[in-house]
Structure formats: structure tokens, C-alpha cells
Amino acid sequence: MEMQFSDVGGVTKAVLAGRMDSLSVGEVETRFISHIVPQEKSAVIDLSEVSFIASLGIRMLLGTARALDRYGARLALFGASGDVMDIIETTALTEIIPVVKTEAEAVAAVTELSRS
Amino acid sequence: MDEAPKLIARLANGPAAIQQSRLAAVRFLEPFGIFARTMNRVEVVLEELVSNIMRHGKDVNVVTVAAGYRGGVVDLIVEDDGAAFDPLAHPEPDPFTNLADAQLGGLGIPLVRRLTSSARYDRVGSGSESRNRISVRIKNG
Numbered sequence: 001m002e003m004q005f006s007d008v009g010g011v012t013k014a015v016l017a018g019r020m021d022s023l024s025v026g027e028v029e030t031r032f033i034s035h036i037v038p039q040e041k042s043a044v045i046d047l048s049e050v051s052f053i054a055s056l057g058i059r060m061l062l063g064t065a066r067a068l069d070r071y072g073a074r075l076a077l078f079g080a081s082g083d084v085m086d087i088i089e090t091t092a093l094t095e096i097i098p099v100v101k102t103e104a105e106a107v108a109a110v111t112e113l114s115r116s
Numbered sequence: 117m118d119e120a121p122k123l124i125a126r127l128a129n130g131p132a133a134i135q136q137s138r139l140a141a142v143r144f145l146e147p148f149g150i151f152a153r154t155m156n157r158v159e160v161v162l163e164e165l166v167s168n169i170m171r172h173g174k175d176v177n178v179v180t181v182a183a184g185y186r187g188g189v190v191d192l193i194v195e196d197d198g199a200a201f202d203p204l205a206h207p208e209p210d211p212f213t214n215l216a217d218a219q220l221g222g223l224g225i226p227l228v229r230r231l232t233s234s235a236r237y238d239r240v241g242s243g244s245e246s247r248n249r250i251s252v253r254i255k256n257g
Binding site: 021022023052053054055056058059062063065066069082083086087090091092093095096097 | 211
């Protein structure tokens with residue numbers, strides 16, 4: 001799995017690409033979280049290039065959101081394909097993390113949540 | 117076109133078994149023309165079941181996967197030769213209500229339960245031939 005990071009108006013943007021299965025998540029999870037969380041600012045994750053997600057991928061996203069929450073920062077996901085969205089919805093992750101279609105919606109979601 | 121469950125993979129327990137089991141299921145199911153969503157669910161369920169064996173079944177040597185397709189339903193049967201262990205016996209985790217209380221681990225088997233129309237554990241065989249068997253059904257649609 002590949003990942004890239006940038007800054008979008010004070011929000012960390014991460015782009016993930018490839019399969020979020022147990023092997024690939026095991027290889028990148030620590031690096032991913034240690035890049036995003038110490039910045040202590042809200043983040044959005046682009047999932048449009050993620051072709052597959054299983055429970056360890058869900059755990060990585062949830063763990064990132066929980067760690068950011070301790071700093072009052074928020075996480076939102078966007079761009080998930082139909083197959084990836086099916087699994088995200090099945091786990092009910094959408095109950096506690098905003099999952100939207102576009103980057104602009106994701107940035108707006110974390111900005112709004114950080115103010116609340 | 118229907119086909120009763122048959123052995124599609126016999127694998128050495130380890131990280132490679134996860135991908136090998138998925139690919140074997142995709143190869144078996146492709147001729148049936150099932151929906152992409154169903155195929156993805158099959159792949160996720162196998163990922164969870166076989167990776168669970170890899171993580172918890174340190175004594176497991178061989179993992180087998182059987183698959184079938186009957187009446188619009190995919191049958192998957194995953195067996196291992198380890199000590200008796202029923203992963204489905206664990207209670208469902210609490211539903212997500214807020215981030216601070218969300219349980220990070222143990223999401224895999226609940227995901228299997230939700231993606232399947234039935235999931236069952238049996239201890240089969242006897243003596244040195246005893247095996248753990250997980251049988252799941254996934255509706256095509």
C-alpha cells in the first residue's frame with residue numbers, strides 16, 4: 001500500500017493507494033499514524049485509490065481517528081469506491097467518523113467538528 | 117449453474133495462505149458471473165478467516181478452503197488442523213457510539229458475521245484428523 005501526505009489549508013491530507021489488507025496494513029500502520037497524529041491537527045484521508053479494505057484497515061482508520069480525538073482534532077474519509085464503502089458501512093464506522101464523497105466535504109466536516 | 121462445495125485450496129499456514137485462498141476463491145467463482153460486491157465480500161470473509169487462523173492458530177500446519185455456489189448463494193468452508201478453537205464463540209463487541217469508547221481490536225469476526233447470511237463452527241474428524249471448520253454462506257446480491 002502506498003501513502004502520500006500534504007497540507008490542505010491547515011488540514012493534513014493523506015492519500016492511500018492499494019489494498020488495505022492484513023499484510024499491507026501491518027507494514028504501514030505505524031508509519032501512517034506516526035506521521036499524522038503528532039501534528040495534532042485534523043486530517044482527511046483520500047480512499048479513492050484503495051481497492052480493498054478488511055478489518056485491519058478499518059482498525060488503522062479508527063485508531064488514527066481516536067488518537068487525533070485526544071488532541072481535539074478530527075478525521076474524515078472521502079472518495080471510497082463502492083466495494084470499500086460496502087465494508088466501511090458494514091462495520092458501522094460511519095457512525096463515528098464522517099465518510100463523504102469529496103475532499104471539500106471532508107475538509108468542511110473536520111473543520112466544523114473541530115469548532116464544535 | 118450450481119456446484120456443490122469442493123476443495124479449492126490446500127495451503128501451508130502462514131501469510132501467503134491469505135492471498136492464495138482469496139485467489140483460489142476468485143478463480144472458482146468467476147465462471148458463475150456473481151456480482152462484484154459479492155466477490156468482494158467473499159474476499160473479505162476469506163481474508164478475515166484465514167488471517168485469524170494465522171494470528172491465533174500457532175499450532176496449525178494446514179489450512180483448506182472449499183467453495184460452492186448453489187441457488188444464488190456462495191458456500192465457503194475453511195478448515196484448519198489446529199487445537200479446537202471457535203472464533204465465533206466470542207461475543208459481539210459493543211456497537212460504535214463514540215470514538216473514545218470504540219473497540220479497536222476484534223473487528224474481523226464481527227465483520228464476517230455481518231457479511232454472511234450464516235456462519236457456523238464445527239469440530240470435525242477425530243484423533244489426529246480433528247479439524248476446526250468454519251462454514252459460511254454469502255448471498256449473491
